[in-house]
Amino acid sequence: xxxxxxxxxxxxxxxxxxxxxxxxxxxxxxxxxxxxxxxxxxxxxxxxxxxxxxxxxxxxxxxxxxxxxxxxxxxxxxxxxxxxxxxxxxxxxxxxxxxxxxxxxxxxxxxxxxxxxxxxxxxxxxxxxxxxxxxxxxxxxxxxxxxxxxxxxxxxxxxxxxxxxxxxxxxxxxxxxxxxxxxxxxxxxxxxxxxxxxxxxx
Numbered sequence: 001x002x003x004x005x006x007x008x009x010x011x012x013x014x015x016x017x018x019x020x021x022x023x024x025x026x027x028x029x030x031x032x033x034x035x036x037x038x039x040x041x042x043x044x045x046x047x048x049x050x051x052x053x054x055x056x057x058x059x060x061x062x063x064x065x066x067x068x069x070x071x072x073x074x075x076x077x078x079x080x081x082x083x084x085x086x087x088x089x090x091x092x093x094x095x096x097x098x099x100x101x102x103x104x105x106x107x108x109x110x111x112x113x114x115x116x117x118x119x120x121x122x123x124x125x126x127x128x129x130x131x132x133x134x135x136x137x138x139x140x141x142x143x144x145x146x147x148x149x150x151x152x153x154x155x156x157x158x159x160x161x162x163x164x165x166x167x168x169x170x171x172x173x174x175x176x177x178x179x180x181x182x183x184x185x186x187x188x189x190x191x192x193x194x195x196x197x198x199x200x201x202x
Contacts, residue, residue, distance in 0.1 A: 020057035021057075021092075022054070022057075022060060022061075022080050023054050023055045023056055023057040023058075024055075024057070024118075025079070025080045026054060026055055026069060026073075026080060027055040028118060028119040028120050029073050029075065029079070029119060030055075030073060031119075032119040032124070032199075032200040032201060033073055033074070033201075035072075035073070037051050037052060037055070040069070040072055040073075043068075043072035044065070044068040044069055044071075044072050045068065046065055046068065046069070050065075051069075054069075063077075066080065074104065075102075075104050076103075076104075076105075079102050079104070092117060092118075093117055093118065094117055095117055096114070096115055096116070096117050101113040101114060101115065101127075102114045108134045108135060108136070108137075109130075109131040109134045110128060110129065110130050110131070110134050110136070111128070111129045112126050112127070112128050112129075112195075113126065113127040113128075113129075114126060115127055115194075116200070119200040121200070122198050122199055122200075123196060123197075123198050123199075123200070124196070124197045124198065124199070124200035124201065125194070125195070125196055125197075126194070126195040126196075126197065127192065127193070127194055127195070128149075128192070128193045128194075128195050129190055129191070129192055129193075130154070130156065130183070130184070130185035130190065130191040130192075130193070131185065131190055132185055132187055132188050132189060132190065133184075133185065133186075134184065134185050135182070135183065135184035135185070136182045136183045136184065137182060138182075139182070140159060140180035140181055140182040141180065141181070141182065142177060142178050142179060142180045142181065143177050143178070143201060144177065144178060144199070145176075145177045145178075145197060145198050145199050145201065146174065146175070146176055146177055146197075146198050147174070147175065147177050147195060147196065147197045147198070148172065148173060148174030148175075148195075148196050149172065149173055149174075149193050149194055149195040149196060150170070150171070150172040150173075150193070150194050151167045151168065151169055151170065151171050151172070151191065151192070151193050152169065152192040152193065152194060153169050153189075153190070153191065153192045154169065154185060154187050154189050154190055154191030154192060155167065155168055155185060155186055155187035155191055156171075156183060156184075156185060156191045156193055157183065157184045157185070157186050158173060158181065158182075158183055159180075159181060159182050159183075160175045160179050160180075160181045161179045161180060161181075166186070177197070177201075
């Protein structure tokens with residue numbers, strides 16, 4: 001039985017996901033985003049104590065609370081739930097079925113699919129889809145770690161520091177993520193890129 005949030009509005013969410021699993025997913029994503037539990041509390045309006053209970057599997061957030069947490073972490077509620085194919089803990093910790101990938105869609109149209117089973121390790125694997133003309137933004141950004149990838153299809157433009165690169169299908173890349181960087185798809189068809197990032201940034 002899932003436990004409803006303390007004094008929060010709305011009924012408790014329900015699914016095949018256990019409180020323990022949902023709590024781990026929230027904690028892992030929060031840490032990957034490098035957001036403290038205090039900062040998450042400020043963004044969501046939920047108490048630190050309540051968030052701590054959720055992350056430890058002692059409480060399951062209601063729909064509103066889960067929506068607020070997902071929004072604060074930049075994902076949709078579906079991020080925290082898994083389909084029947086991945087219900088077995090042994091399987092869920094080792095692989096991701098193609099039909100069970102978690103997705104994050106951005107306003108630019110870019111979609112990231114998480115290929116890693118979880119975010120608790122040192123490596124994150126993503127499949128990114130860039131619609132024609134989409135971009136990560138006009139301003140470059142940087143973060144701790146390294147990233148590398150390979151273009152499966154289409155064209156990907158990358159700016160790393162003062163370098164401007166255009167990659168085609170089959171080309172690969174790698175760089176220190178502390179260098180300012182940004183991306184775009186200048187082509188007329190979707191670009192699909194497999195991305196490896198360490199440490200996880202989601």
